Amino acid sequence: MTPKRLAAIAGSVLILALLWQANKEPPDEISDKTEIEFWTMQLSPILDEYILSSIAEYEQQNPGITVKWVDVAWADMERKLLASVAAGTAPDIANLNPQFSSKLAEFNALEDPTSFLSPETIATYHPAVWDSNRLDGKYFGVPWYLSATIAIYNQAIFEQAGAPYPDSLEEIPKIGAQIQESIGKYTYFPSFDGGEAMENYVLLGGEISNDLPGYGLSNASIDRLLRYYSDLYESGSVPPSVLIEGHQKAIDLFQSGELAMLLTGMQMLRTIEINSPQLMEDIVVKPHPNADEGRTNIAAMNLVVPKQTRYPRDAFDFVAFMSSPEKQIEMAKEVPILPSTLRSLQNEFFQVVDQNDKYEMARAFSIAQIRRGDVLLPPLENYSRLRTAFILHTHRAMLGELSREDATDRLISDWKNISRSGK
Amino acid sequence: MPPPNIRSSYEHIVFHRSRENMVSASRMFLRYVILILVACVFIGPFLWLLSTAMKSGSENIFQYPPEFIPHSPTLENFVRVFDALPFLTYFANSVFVAAIAVSCNLVFCSLAAYPLARMSFRGKNVIFLTLISTMILPFQLMMIPLYSIAVNLGLNNTFLGLIIPHACTAFGVFLMRQSFLTIPHQLEESALMEGVNRLQIWWHVMLPLVKPALATLAVFTFIGVWGDFLWPLIIIDDQTKFTLPLGVNRLAGAFAKDWRLVAAGAILSIIPTIVVFLFSQRFFISGALKGAVKG
Numbered sequence: 001m002t003p004k005r006l007a008a009i010a011g012s013v014l015i016l017a018l019l020w021q022a023n024k025e026p027p028d029e030i031s032d033k034t035e036i037e038f039w040t041m042q043l044s045p046i047l048d049e050y051i052l053s054s055i056a057e058y059e060q061q062n063p064g065i066t067v068k069w070v071d072v073a074w075a076d077m078e079r080k081l082l083a084s085v086a087a088g089t090a091p092d093i094a095n096l097n098p099q100f101s102s103k104l105a106e107f108n109a110l111e112d113p114t115s116f117l118s119p120e121t122i123a124t125y126h127p128a129v130w131d132s133n134r135l136d137g138k139y140f141g142v143p144w145y146l147s148a149t150i151a152i153y154n155q156a157i158f159e160q161a162g163a164p165y166p167d168s169l170e171e172i173p174k175i176g177a178q179i180q181e182s183i184g185k186y187t188y189f190p191s192f193d194g195g196e197a198m199e200n201y202v203l204l205g206g207e208i209s210n211d212l213p214g215y216g217l218s219n220a221s222i223d224r225l226l227r228y229y230s231d232l233y234e235s236g237s238v239p240p241s242v243l244i245e246g247h248q249k250a251i252d253l254f255q256s257g258e259l260a261m262l263l264t265g266m267q268m269l270r271t272i273e274i275n276s277p278q279l280m281e282d283i284v285v286k287p288h289p290n291a292d293e294g295r296t297n298i299a300a301m302n303l304v305v306p307k308q309t310r311y312p313r314d315a316f317d318f319v320a321f322m323s324s325p326e327k328q329i330e331m332a333k334e335v336p337i338l339p340s341t342l343r344s345l346q347n348e349f350f351q352v353v354d355q356n357d358k359y360e361m362a363r364a365f366s367i368a369q370i371r372r373g374d375v376l377l378p379p380l381e382n383y384s385r386l387r388t389a390f391i392l393h394t395h396r397a398m399l400g401e402l403s404r405e406d407a408t409d410r411l412i413s414d415w416k417n418i419s420r421s422g423k
Numbered sequence: 424m425p426p427p428n429i430r431s432s433y434e435h436i437v438f439h440r441s442r443e444n445m446v447s448a449s450r451m452f453l454r455y456v457i458l459i460l461v462a463c464v465f466i467g468p469f470l471w472l473l474s475t476a477m478k479s480g481s482e483n484i485f486q487y488p489p490e491f492i493p494h495s496p497t498l499e500n501f502v503r504v505f506d507a508l509p510f511l512t513y514f515a516n517s518v519f520v521a522a523i524a525v526s527c528n529l530v531f532c533s534l535a536a537y538p539l540a541r542m543s544f545r546g547k548n549v550i551f552l553t554l555i556s557t558m559i560l561p562f563q564l565m566m567i568p569l570y571s572i573a574v575n576l577g578l579n580n581t582f583l584g585l586i587i588p589h590a591c592t593a594f595g596v597f598l599m600r601q602s603f604l605t606i607p608h609q610l611e612e613s614a615l616m617e618g619v620n621r622l623q624i625w626w627h628v629m630l631p632l633v634k635p636a637l638a639t640l641a642v643f644t645f646i647g648v649w650g651d652f653l654w655p656l657i658i659i660d661d662q663t664k665f666t667l668p669l670g671v672n673r674l675a676g677a678f679a680k681d682w683r684l685v686a687a688g689a690i691l692s693i694i695p696t697i698v699v700f701l702f703s704q705r706f707f708i709s710g711a712l713k714g715a716v717k718g
Contacts, residue, residue, distance in 0.1 A: 045508070
């Protein structure tokens, strides 16, 4: 082949391909059906059958609508969604966590579900969870599925050390010191890669609210929280790597038998059983240590409708269908999640049949916490900056770089500054 | 028998030689020890991945202290990868995208590099410097504009959309230009005197002489395309068009993570990269060195 011909062929193929692609008409303009694009977070392949059959059922009930399902990796949803929003090709519905949902809501990028859903439909959702999807008085998402933080203990470690299970978070440092002294193992691994530290602040009596000056932080509650974390660190209850590693490290350490307890969602039991089958015999599942003291946290996954959608009414209709009590129970039977509607939370599926079944017990504890729980960390404006300041000063107090009093003052001062600059 | 003074100097020489041999052997030994240690550091994570992929379901993969050798080694996890995912579809997609992207990159980069290296025209240096300066921009910065262009061209969710960003790269043009610069001008001049045109010179004279650089560029492009996660993630929605990195990522489910399966999938997906490197190793090393020394 001559060089001219080679170059001409290569160039022509690319140009023709580009022209062909550019001249293609968008599929929904030649079709009389409305296509809704629905993005989920890593539900495939485990929920393929459930999601596809639900979509088929919805399409049968609504012949003018087709639903295109796209499943996106958990860790990469934000990047993909931001790119598609920037290019004007956002999906009609996206499954997002509350932090990222609220970030988009800050930019007024999401539709308000109260404008499209009936009051009767809204009343079906867990009120505390529904209200947590609100920023500046406007709602931005519909809760789809929930999870609660329960305690998973390595019974063998507690028995070897002769230590009791903690009845509250603040008991962990004392028990941790005993375990460290007796058998040289760590007890707990608090994670700083999410909102856990701020949730613990609320669990220990604090308050966080967008409506209060400086988000409502109080000196006494911050001081109590910093004492808790400093005690954890100084007592040897936690490994030094807590300052640089996140929840995944906690799970890895627990699976290696080197950590006495894990505060996590019930779905982690299955992961532990797959990766560390022998450890399952030693596992004891209990409610969160602070569950008896009142407030417990609910983690929610939302369905949101970006403002770029051309079919907000159809999108919310599909959202209401997917988050209906019936569909939620079907989903909870497939994977370890909990429903966000009040009626499905009462379903007999959540009754414990076998007290020795760790999965059933974990589900029962989770559902009990959710029925009376709350979303402890509301959507916050400037969430990333607030979280960074919170963790920075907590770390400095743990390391002894700042006294508790100084760390408390600086943390509150930083939050006040962020509050003033961001609004 | 030699006289005592000669014998003594002979023994002296033998003693020195054996001492030199010992020193040289111990140096060699030390060199190998260091090389083996460095090799272990680099190959360690891969071997650990292999060990995890070969552990049976009854073994604790997070055991402390860690156990490198599986108790009952199994290939079952590799089989399970094929059951869990349409692995062959992802593999075929990756091969298709990589083959086209590598071919386009070799043709277009060498075409662009030839005039930049061997022809004189106004603005040549400005064009070259502009091209090179794009290398300092991280992909994350260009991702959204690139995606926007791809969407406007209708390339969203197409293989062509996957290929085009890799079809001609600034690095490729730079590497090929450096390589063309090493070829003596006389060869080109004699070809011109024979009445051969520029494109024919590029094809018949220049390209055969820069095969090592072409092989190097092919390997770099292949590794880049094969392992690319971010761009396919952004541009592809349809799971039947996923390339291997996207596909293997699906093995780490949201509700249960089976690390044996993830490790087996990762091992399977990197085998082609190793094979390509091994086959092109000879060209690759000399090509990389040539590009490095000629300015």
